Amino acid sequence: MELNGKVVVVTGGASGIGAAMARRFAAEGARGVVVADRDIEAASQVAKEIAGLAVQVDVSVAADIERVVDVATAQYGPVDLFCSNAGIAIPGGIELPDEVWNQTWDVNLMAHVHAARTLVPRMLERGSGYLLNTASAAGLLSQFDAPYAVTKHAAVSFAEWLAITYGARGIGVSCLCPGAVDTPMFRSASEVRQELMSGGHELTADDVAQTVVDGLRDERFLILPHEEVLTYYQSKAEDIDRWLRGMQKLHARAD
Template structure:
C-alpha cells in the first residue's frame, strides 16, 4: 500500500497527485519532477498528443478533459479517485490568458474566470470534505506574479490571477488548522507557449528578472512544499516587489506607469 502524502519527508513518495494543464509547460514539468519523487499521477489537459506523451514518460494516467466546467472537474475527480484510490494532492495548473486590454470581450472574461478561478473552487468543493474526514490533503494553485502584482496589457489575466491567489489564501486560512495544506505558485516569466504568444515589448518586461525554465518552477514547488510555505516564488525578487507594492503603493503604481509608457511607444493606447 503506497504511503500517503502527509508529512514533509514523504509528501510525494506514493502520493496520489492530480495535475491539470499537464500537456506542456509548467504542468509537464510538475509531472516529470513529481514522478521522479515517486508520486502516482493522473494528468489532465485538452491537448491529447502532448498529454499522451507526458503521461507515457511519467507512467501516469491521462484524462483528456475540460477544466472550465463543473462537470469537467467532477469527471476528472471521479476518474482520478477511481485510479488512485484517493487523491492526496491536487495541482490546479490549467490557465488561460484570454482577451487583451480595455475591450476584452465577455467571452474572454468568462473563460478566464472559469479556468483561472472557478476551476479551483470547483475542485476544492469536491476534495476538501473528504480531506477533512481523513485530516490531510494538499491543494496547489498555479497562479502568477500577476496575482500578487499585476500584468500590463491583460486585465483578464491580472484580475483572475489575483482571484486565484485570493482563493488559495482563503482556503489556507479556513482549513489550514484542519490538516489541509495550500500553496500558491507565483512565477514571473517562464519559457512557455503563453510567454511566447505575447508581443516582444511585454515579454521583455515580464522577463526582466529572467525567464525561467518550467523545471525551475517545479523545483521551486518541491522546495516550498518541503518548507511548508504558502507562497511559492520561483523568482525571489517577487517578494520584494510584493512588499514594496503594499507599503509604497503610489510609488509602485508610478513605476508601473513608467513601464506602461514603454509599451505605449510600441502600440497605441486605443489598442489596449
C-alpha cells in the same frame, strides 16, 4: 509535504509548468500522477513518459473536475495533492468582450473553486490533503492584461481563503506565483513584453517545478520561483502610490 508515495493530479499538465511538475512529481516517487488537460494527445505523451494516466478535462466545467478526481481515485487511491494549474491569457483590457472576461474567469478562478468543492469534503473526511493553486506574479502585481491580472488576483485571494478556512483542519494550501517562465504562453507574447516581463532571464519550467517541490516540502503558502517578485510585492505594500507610478511607466513601455 513529501511527494514519495503520493497520488497527484495536475491540470494543464500537457505542457509548460504543468508538464514539468508532472515529470518532477514522478521523479520524486509519486505513486500515481494524473496528467489532465484539454489536449489529450499531448497529455498522453507526458503520461507515457512517467508511467502516469492521462485524462481529458475542461477545467471550467465542474463535472469534468469531479470526473478527473474520481478517475484518479479509482486508478490510484485518494488524491493527496491536486495541482490546479491550467490557465489562459488573452491580451487586452476593458475593450475585451464579456465572453473573454467570462472565459478567463472560469479557467483562472472558477477551476480552483470546482477543485476545492470536489476535494475539500473528501480531504476533511480523511484528515489530510493538499491543494496547490497556480496563480501568477500578475496576481500579486497586476501586470499587463486586465482579465489575466484580475482573475489571477482572485486566484490568490481564493487560495488565501482556503488556507485560512481549512489550514488548521489538515488541508495544506499553497499558491504558485511565477513570473516569466519559458512556456508556450510566455512565447506567445510580443518580444517587447517578453523582455519587460523577464528582464532577459526567464526561468525554465523545470526551474519552477524544482521550486514547487521545495515549497511543498516546506509547506509554504506563497511559492515564488522568482525571488524579485517578493521584493516587488513588499514594495507594493510599503508604498502603493510609488509602486503604481512605477507600474504606469512599465505599462507605457509595453504599449
